[in-house]
Amino acid sequence: MSSRMEQIIEEIEEYIDNCKYQPLSSTKIVVNKDELEELLTELKMKTPEEIKRYQKIISNKEAILADAQAKADAIIAQAQVQTSELVSEHQIMQQAYAQANEVVMIATKQAQEILDKATNDANNIRMGAIQYTDSSLKNIEEILSHAIEGSQARYDNLIHTLQGCLDVVTANRNELLPEEEDASSGQAKQETTAAEPATQEAPANEIPEE
Template sequence: MSSKIEQIIEEIEEYIDGCKPQTLSKTNIIVNKEEIEELLRELRMKTPEEIKRYQKVLANRDAILADAQAKADAIIKEANIHTSELINEHEIMQQAYVQANEIMAAAEAEAQRKLDAATIDANNFRMQAMHYTDDMLGNLQNLIHKTMESHMAKYENMMGSLRSFSDILANNRNELAPALNEEELSDLEE
């Protein structure tokens, strides 16, 4: 992962950490849509050049396969021309058939080899691009989970403090209750 992408991810983490929690929610935060979209746009712009190259190769796969097929067709055409020339020479007709078949087999094997190599390359590029994308999505998912856990812990600490304050207030009121009851009784007796 490039350092620019890591820097943008850190900016997203800092931005999310700085967001205020939504009222009465443990997990939701208030996000400025424009700021998060700008950070995501910047992340997309910093995609490594290698991934862009893989995407171009995938987009050009048909052209690569067509080129391999055209080369194979040219080799086969050349073999057919050569075969026709050999057939015209009556004395070496059998040899011409053998050579033509060998050339055609070699041409077809070469065409198949090039086609297989192009297909393997395109599939390898596609898999590498998918692995990279999965890694990026996994990192973002981990970032979101960590942010959620961090905010959940802060929220639970705050709720614990409020419960503690509420318990202290209830105890104080309970301590005042007997004195208030005595005061009310003395007011009634008078």
């Protein structure tokens, strides 16, 4: 049974697959920001829970080793009891020692095998949990990277469009400015001519003062 975290990742992948492509593009898609943010928010909330679950699995390593140690101790204790019983019988003293040593060796070997197997199992569980968590985080990283790239592309397109509009407006103003300057120059010339006083000749019989 898959976890909720895996289900959310599958929903995000399915959502992205169903998004429409932008006009004239085979790689860029149009996404609903609210829907995608809702899925990502839920994913962020579930991630700590999943990591705690894997940490709990890893912590079970100690319990596995403790159980293995208990089993090993029980085997050794049983072997010691059997040794004591064999040794107590004087008529089979030599055989008792031989059997006792053999039982102890077998018990020690079995205990070591149990410990080794428990250690390997615990390490395998730990590595599996770490790999799964890393894989899940990698999927999240890729999703966020794609979202950032899409946002940057939309921002670049907006800047390009605004720059084009600015260029058109600037060109239109430049076309209007020469006409305004010519009209202003003509009007200023007419005002200057009208303001000049008429030249009056002095009377012939009037002697100018020295």
